[in-house]
Amino acid sequence: MSQWLNNWTEGAFLLGIAMIIGQVILAIIAFFIARSIGTRLIRGTFSKMERQKNMSAGRVQTLQKLSVNAFSYVLIFVFITIVISIFGLNPTGLIAGAGVIGLAIGFGAQGLVSDVVTGFFLLLEKQIDVDDYVTAGGVDGVVEEVGLRTTQIRGFDGTLHFIPNRDISSVSNHSRGNMRALVDISISYDDNIDHAIAVLQQACDRIAAEDPTIKEGPNVIGVQGLGDSDVVLRIIAKTENMAQWAVERKLRKELKEALDANNIEIPFPHQVYIEK
Amino acid sequence: MSQWLNNWTEGAFLLGIAMIIGQVILAIIAFFIARSIGTRLIRGTFSKMERQKNMSAGRVQTLQKLSVNAFSYVLIFVFITIVISIFGLNPTGLIAGAGVIGLAIGFGAQGLVSDVVTGFFLLLEKQIDVDDYVTAGGVDGVVEEVGLRTTQIRGFDGTLHFIPNRDISSVSNHSRGNMRALVDISISYDDNIDHAIAVLQQACDRIAAEDPTIKEGPNVIGVQGLGDSDVVLRIIAKTENMAQWAVERKLRKELKEALDANNIEIPFPHQVYIEK
């Protein structure tokens, strides 16, 4: 009977050994295949990038090495845990150790995912197009490039802003339809408001007739405020996109001259003096 | 007995091999079916989108490729873990590796979910309707579109704001009922307050009679402040929605003219000078 046991034990033992060796060999083969494919993929990506964006060979070298290393570390870790579990040992401790690093990476890299997700929808919903004038991520300017990770906006002062898409939550697109031109003109408390409005409206109508970029108005909409020293009248117009500033500048000049011509004063600050 | 063992072992072994092969074949078939269905679904979605929103073919191509790739990577990963576990190997290491990426994606994409959840309730609770004038996400304007992910608001200066719904926590809807018109008028410390109030209230009553957009008032409610150089009187009215600004402008003009007509001064800033 103990003979039987020995045989059985021996057979099972040999079978076990054989299976372990087979599995280890399989794992090693899988490891080398995965590593070779991965490394080749990374190298290919970088050499393509080098040609396309003409980056310096040194910088490409640095980044490629970093990527290959990171990939290799991950692969080696997966390999070791598999081998350990083949030998029947419990890799929980090892995995717990790696989980710490993984957690840090997961948190650290979430920004990257946020970038791509936001970028995806920026493109999909056509919120931003190249050459649009937008306000996004606290920056004002004309869009030069919309990528999956970053959007490049050229500020009006010539600065090129690189904004990771995650920082672009609300987009204000100033290139989607007619824009408003708005000018506030002050007149004195002594002037007749109706007269001033008539004079300003006349000038507005003349400008509207001259300027084809004006789509609507300009109209004097009334008394916007009763200031310390002045009565403020507001003039509003609708203009072609991007023509709003030119129209505002024109309106300021022409309306000031119209008031001058009609002897309506644009008042300086006033103060009443009581001498003691 | 060892014969029996051998037979048993052999039988079990063959059975095991057969089962493994069967399972692998099943997994492969499931993989190809899932992949084919998924890819077709994605392509369908994008070609529909291309027709509806007339997006450029290039952009659709980019986004579709990205989606198909992401889907394939996920599918391949699921497939590999299943195959590994069929062979009796422990895929924990692999899953731990994937968990890192998953964690990053989960965190990165939570904004998207937030958008849809908020959007769902924006629609369900009718907080926002197209053409409402609202303040939401730090932006003022008229709603052009309420979607599950983004809300489009047209600012009064013509800008089109795209606001992800997650940024819309509190909504201030200015198109739900009558609005208040509020005007503060200053009179001099030397003028009789009762007289001034009577004059202003008379003018208010005349305006109320003329203007059908005024629903209540306007009334002079009393002395709102004792300023450095002026006594401030407040006038309040209820108007039809969106008529509040026109009423305020009218009130400012008419009340100023009423005070002028009654020789009540709107004072400039005063200062007492003590010469030394």
Next chain:
Amino acid sequence: MSQWLNNWTEGAFLLGIAMIIGQVILAIIAFFIARSIGTRLIRGTFSKMERQKNMSAGRVQTLQKLSVNAFSYVLIFVFITIVISIFGLNPTGLIAGAGVIGLAIGFGAQGLVSDVVTGFFLLLEKQIDVDDYVTAGGVDGVVEEVGLRTTQIRGFDGTLHFIPNRDISSVSNHSRGNMRALVDISISYDDNIDHAIAVLQQACDRIAAEDPTIKEGPNVIGVQGLGDSDVVLRIIAKTENMAQWAVERKLRKELKEALDANNIEIPFPHQVYIEK
């Protein structure tokens, strides 16, 4: 013996197959029951909502479809994992994949839970009642509705604010008891303070006798500040709730007139000029 083995193997095999098939059938039945119940519940909820809130049929359609889809996806996922585990395969990979989506949803939807939890306590602790005048979530106004998810506050300018309850941390309820009316009156550095206080207190007493909304005071509590050009006296009263503004306006008018009547100056800003 091998006969016995075959029989045993065969029997176990057939039993296994039978059990698998039985379990799959059970799972399918459970799936269809769950789906049918869930769908009916969602439809019922929405059609009730449609009648109650008179929402447009189109919008209800959209939201209902989204809800049914979401429910179906979850159900299908649960079904697939159960079937996979019935076949003895390891669904860990699949679950890991789903966990990513789950994580995103869990994070994205936490705001919703926060809303309900806060809403529950807002109602339970009676912090807010309809028609209370409150400051909450950065908004001022009268409460129109307190729900489990959102609170609606009508601003004094007519705007309707929808505030998700999670944004309501501190609530300032201005409708719980008598309110304070506070007026600061300036007198000149040359005037006798005791005399001015006497004059003001006399006027205060007269107002207190006239106005039944005043519960306590008003009293001149003393010299609140020594300003650049004036000595500031503070008057405080307790009034009925919501009467504080009317009382303050009345106090300002009456006290100003009392000072005028007693030749006590409310001073303009002073400046000493040194000519060179």
Next chain:
Amino acid sequence: MSQWLNNWTEGAFLLGIAMIIGQVILAIIAFFIARSIGTRLIRGTFSKMERQKNMSAGRVQTLQKLSVNAFSYVLIFVFITIVISIFGLNPTGLIAGAGVIGLAIGFGAQGLVSDVVTGFFLLLEKQIDVDDYVTAGGVDGVVEEVGLRTTQIRGFDGTLHFIPNRDISSVSNHSRGNMRALVDISISYDDNIDHAIAVLQQACDRIAAEDPTIKEGPNVIGVQGLGDSDVVLRIIAKTENMAQWAVERKLRKELKEALDANNIEIPFPHQVYIEK
């Protein structure tokens, strides 16, 4: 032998079925007991609350229904997972689904726990007592109630502030000991500083003798600043708690009169004019 097997199989099978049925029955009984106890507990809590806080029956109804529902959903979920695992199926998919909701709830409800934890220590460390004058959570006023979840503070203007304890991190308690009264008095650049200090100190000593709420000082501590037009002297006193404002008002009045009596000028702003 196959007979033996059949018997064995059959016996084990019957035993298994019996055990499953037994377990299911146990689970069902446990479910109904738990549900009945839970529901009764919730109802009891709410009816007690209704009597104590005289809440409207409608509101109690709403909250009670919500609580019972939430409790039932949780219980049903626990029951289903137990039944599923009794049948030998893998409830992982179901639990993963529930985990998503659980995660959302856990995150959403953490504020509640924060409230109770902070509230516990607020009470334990006696940081706040009813009737203390405190600054907490950005609000100033007298404490009306300290609860485990919220603290109620009555502002000086009559507003009742409800502050969730989690918003109370730092507490500034103004009712723990004597308070400081601080008055800054300006004198002219032309006045003798020593003389002015002597005059002010004399007045201070007189006030200290008269007023029993003053515990220390008031003392002129010296030249606090050399302003644009004035030399600023600072007077400091220690007073009984809550008497500091009355003492400051008294000091301002008396010190101003003391300076007047000694012909020391409190200067208006000065400016040198250079005419061109």
Next chain:
Amino acid sequence: MSQWLNNWTEGAFLLGIAMIIGQVILAIIAFFIARSIGTRLIRGTFSKMERQKNMSAGRVQTLQKLSVNAFSYVLIFVFITIVISIFGLNPTGLIAGAGVIGLAIGFGAQGLVSDVVTGFFLLLEKQIDVDDYVTAGGVDGVVEEVGLRTTQIRGFDGTLHFIPNRDISSVSNHSRGNMRALVDISISYDDNIDHAIAVLQQACDRIAAEDPTIKEGPNVIGVQGLGDSDVVLRIIAKTENMAQWAVERKLRKELKEALDANNIEIPFPHQVYIEK
């Protein structure tokens, strides 16, 4: 043979039942021991606290009840899961349910741990000592008590600030060595700078000789600014800790008198007037 089976089955069955009953009894005993020890510990802690901090019996009652309840709930939960697993049922559902509450508690209580960890290092690194004058957590004052959870700071106006240690990140300790006294004195653009510096330095030297709390300087370090109407000279000294304000006050008085004595003007604001 079936006899054998029956025997075996029966024996195993009885053994199983016996083991289950034994385990349940063990669990019940462990539960009562743990509960009795825990309750006694909590009661002891609170009655000690009641004596030491003379808290009202009512408040102690409330907190003690809360603690005992919380402890009991946790113990009951642990007990139930153990009993369930003894009966061979899967407590995963129950644990998932509890995990939700646990998560909320874990997040809610992390502040508490933060307090203790920070408190530990505040004490260990001697950043704060009782009677130090510090700025921490946005509050200024003298430390009254440093605990593991909260630090008590007495503000200069008498307020007692309770600051949870987690809010104390950077500590600015003003009681660790000599302090700087800094005074800026303005002279006219017409005065000779070298002469003014000489006069001021002379006064500084005299003060330094008189005052033993001054450790270094005071020295006129030069022209700190060219203001609108004045040339600003800066004087710096090193003083004993907490003597800096008295020295600054003394410097202001003495330097002003020194300039007066030498006919150097401290200028009022200047303005050039162009009449039109």
Next chain:
Amino acid sequence: MSQWLNNWTEGAFLLGIAMIIGQVILAIIAFFIARSIGTRLIRGTFSKMERQKNMSAGRVQTLQKLSVNAFSYVLIFVFITIVISIFGLNPTGLIAGAGVIGLAIGFGAQGLVSDVVTGFFLLLEKQIDVDDYVTAGGVDGVVEEVGLRTTQIRGFDGTLHFIPNRDISSVSNHSRGNMRALVDISISYDDNIDHAIAVLQQACDRIAAEDPTIKEGPNVIGVQGLGDSDVVLRIIAKTENMAQWAVERKLRKELKEALDANNIEIPFPHQVYIEK
């Protein structure tokens, strides 16, 4: 039969003991190999760093010791969990304990990963090059070094800023193309706007002809504002990168002189005086 059992038991027992001892020996060997390799790697890295960055030997010693210790702790922990699981004990409690530390480390170290991820893309997308003038992380200056963890920017005042890459979200690169020079010039309300524009444009054209760094303009684009006392004209030019400030300075000087030469006034602030 009991003999057989004893044999079997004994054999299995011995086999088990043998396997345990074998596994422990394997684990110990693996431990020492891993430790030796790890320590050598760390030492090598630090001694290389010491040579390259000429750090003091003491500091290197400190950091190296810290690294070796951290590595050893992790290794010992992994070793212990493996040994415990070899003995058939459940290391869950130990791992739960370690998980707490791991969690803290994972959260604490995520910033580090964020740095490297952001750094990777800063380099890859060429957002920043050495010697670029950029605004990033709230700091302005010229880039001195871009690393994977930190970026060094030299401020214009000579300060060297070390910015961890995670703090660099949006990068504003001022060295990518021509820059804008912008000058606002005020003229009096009494001057003729057309004449002033003509004079300024003439001067602009002369400057453009002289200065090769100007690429476009400068042009007077019109009336930018109607100020309290002045009409504001805006002049804009495009210049070579980094020449914008010099051009602006030149423009200010030349335009001021051009206006002087043509008797066009740059007005001082105006005020109307009403004597009473």
Next chain:
Amino acid sequence: MSQWLNNWTEGAFLLGIAMIIGQVILAIIAFFIARSIGTRLIRGTFSKMERQKNMSAGRVQTLQKLSVNAFSYVLIFVFITIVISIFGLNPTGLIAGAGVIGLAIGFGAQGLVSDVVTGFFLLLEKQIDVDDYVTAGGVDGVVEEVGLRTTQIRGFDGTLHFIPNRDISSVSNHSRGNMRALVDISISYDDNIDHAIAVLQQACDRIAAEDPTIKEGPNVIGVQGLGDSDVVLRIIAKTENMAQWAVERKLRKELKEALDANNIEIPFPHQVYIEK
């Protein structure tokens, strides 16, 4: 046969009991060894700290007791879970309970890890050296000590700031190379700009010749602004580190005197008066 079974059962049972007892004894031994080592280590650390930092014995006692207690609690918990799992009971409930505390600790202690990680790189990258003048964590001053957890910075007013390293993200080091001295000087609109620049540059050259701490310049770089009442000229120099303030003071004094000597006016604010 049943005899055989009994024997077998009995043997297995006894073997099981023996193994359980053996494991428990092993666990108890391991527990006492671990506890003794841990306690000794903690005591050693603290008594060393007591000698080095001369902390009061009482404080050391408190901290040591806290550390030993925390260590004991963790050890006891690990011990209990191991014993429970030896008895074949499921410790999941217990671990879930502990996980809650663990989670809280993990979150609460992450700041500590952040400190050490940041501290490690502060030292490694030599961002900060003792005696550097830096701006970090919102504080300005000279570094006194850089530790792994906190950095001590001595403010210029004598305050000692303790900054946890996690609060130090960007470091601005003002002690790494030459610094810039920058002075803006105003001249009147009536003065000739070229003449003023010549006068200022002459003075600059003289100062540069005299002062060896000046490395470059000072140079008048041109018209920095056209102010309300003045033309602003900017002078820039490069100086030795920490000499920038002295150079700026010297420049202000010398340039003011140079302008005086050449009768170039530094203008007071101007205003045009229009009397009415």
